[in-house]
Amino acid sequence: MAEQLDFGALGFKYRKTNVIVSSYFKDGQWSAPVASADFNFDFSAFAGVFHYANSCFEGLKAFRGVDGKIRLFRPDENAKRLQRSGSHLDMAVPSEEMFIEMCLRCVKENIEFLPPYGYNASMYLRPVLIGCNPQLGIASSTEVLFAVMCAPVGSYSGAASLSPGTAVIARNYDRAAPNGTGAFKLSANYATSLHPYNMAHRQGYRELLFLDPATKTYIDEFGSSNFLAIKGNSYVTPLSDSVLPSITNKSLQAVAEDFGLKVEKRRVPVEELAEFEEVNACGTAVVITPICSVDDKQKLEDTVVTKTYKIGSPDKCGAVSEKLYKRLRGIQDGLEEDTHNWCLYLD
Numbered sequence: 277m278a279e280q281l282d283f284g285a286l287g288f289k290y291r292k293t294n295v296i297v298s299s300y301f302k303d304g305q306w307s308a309p310v311a312s313a314d315f316n317f318d319f320s321a322f323a324g325v326f327h328y329a330n331s332c333f334e335g336l337k338a339f340r341g342v343d344g345k346i347r348l349f350r351p352d353e354n355a356k357r358l359q360r361s362g363s364h365l366d367m368a369v370p371s372e373e374m375f376i377e378m379c380l381r382c383v384k385e386n387i388e389f390l391p392p393y394g395y396n397a398s399m400y401l402r403p404v405l406i407g408c409n410p411q412l413g414i415a416s417s418t419e420v421l422f423a424v425m426c427a428p429v430g431s432y433s434g435a436a437s438l439s440p441g442t443a444v445i446a447r448n449y450d451r452a453a454p455n456g457t458g459a460f461k462l463s464a465n466y467a468t469s470l471h472p473y474n475m476a477h478r479q480g481y482r483e484l485l486f487l488d489p490a491t492k493t494y495i496d497e498f499g500s501s502n503f504l505a506i507k508g509n510s511y512v513t514p515l516s517d518s519v520l521p522s523i524t525n526k527s528l529q530a531v532a533e534d535f536g537l538k539v540e541k542r543r544v545p546v547e548e549l550a551e552f553e554e555v556n557a558c559g560t561a562v563v564i565t566p567i568c569s570v571d572d573k574q575k576l577e578d579t580v581v582t583k584t585y586k587i588g589s590p591d592k593c594g595a596v597s598e599k600l601y602k603r604l605r606g607i608q609d610g611l612e613e614d615t616h617n618w619c620l621y622l623d
């Protein structure tokens with residue numbers, strides 16, 4: 277029930293809302309989208325999604341602004357990325373128009389779950405594309421469900437926004453393979469990171485930092501988000517084929533340029549962590565999460581040697597990162613002018 281929600285303590289978790297909006301692709305066409313209060317889907321145990329991970333998804337947010345208007349942040353970018361992911365699985369994909377229409381409808385039909393302005397909370401939309409037809413052999417799905425669901429969310433980690441956390445480098449695991457699927461938002465990529473993520477969390481780290489899978493020399497990204505660092509007047513972020521192209525990172529790069537920072541998209545050697553003044557995870561769920569230390573545990577003969585990179589203050593977000601965060605969140609909340617035309621209004 278929406279009226280029982282404490283919008284100041286939402287965290288990031290499943291909550292039942294009113295409806296899920298979905299459409300089914302079969303025989304060359306998508307069905308008319310329907311909104312259903314039944315959150316259980318009915319399809320075969322032989323569906324490709326259960327066996328071969330014929331599945332990809334998206335994450336985007338709707339915000340209720342200071343002016344009472346409701347804004348979706350760059351849904352066109354999520355639509356395009358879902359199209360790229362689904363096409364990589366050789367599945368049918370919704371048009372950009374259909375994707376956006378279904379996201380808007382999902383917000384409308386669940387409107388009482390959209391957090392009010394002032395709680396630093398939002399409505400997280402989770403569009404999923406899953407292969408449903410029964411099959412046995414390895415094949416792309418010919419019948420596809422596209423569903424948009426949502427949940428009111430606050431902080432991803434549960435910690436106060438902009439409070440720094442720690443990370444550990446995944447030395448013995450990769451989230452993606454060279455020439456693999458890291459640049460697509462496939463469900464399979466997350467399955468790969470579950471086990472090392474659990475280990476990192478058990479050891480008390482907030483984030484897990486993956487390296488380039490080919491050489492384990494350069495920084496790729498966090499398990500949940502992209503990597504961004506501040507060095508002098510530069511905004512530094514990895515250039516890599518195995519990193520998910522983050523819409524938040526892309527937006528922050530534009531904001532950084534607006535502030536006169538130089539954006540460096542390039543390979544980032546692990547050792548450069550010692551030279552950064554500020555490091556953050558960035559993404560829709562994490563927004564900007566400052567990372568104040570990164571542990572690199574490497575096995576040398578029989579002993580594990582930990583090298584710790586300390587970055588900035590353990591108590592406070594870096595000044596440049598905070599400025600970037602405030603501009604981005606300000607645009608989403610209607611506090612700052614949307615000079616890039618990123619927001620789509622719900623009428």
Ligand code: PLP
Pocket residue numbers: 335497498499500501502520521522523524525558559560561
């Ligand atoms: N990288 C990974 C692995 C992610 O799961 C996400 C989240 O979507 C991101 C990066 C950030 O992407 P975006 O800013 O588009 O949410």
Ligand code: COI
Pocket residue numbers: 334335336499500501559560561562
């Ligand atoms: C997002 O930021 O939207 C993601 O998909 C990441 C996931 C950790 C929730």
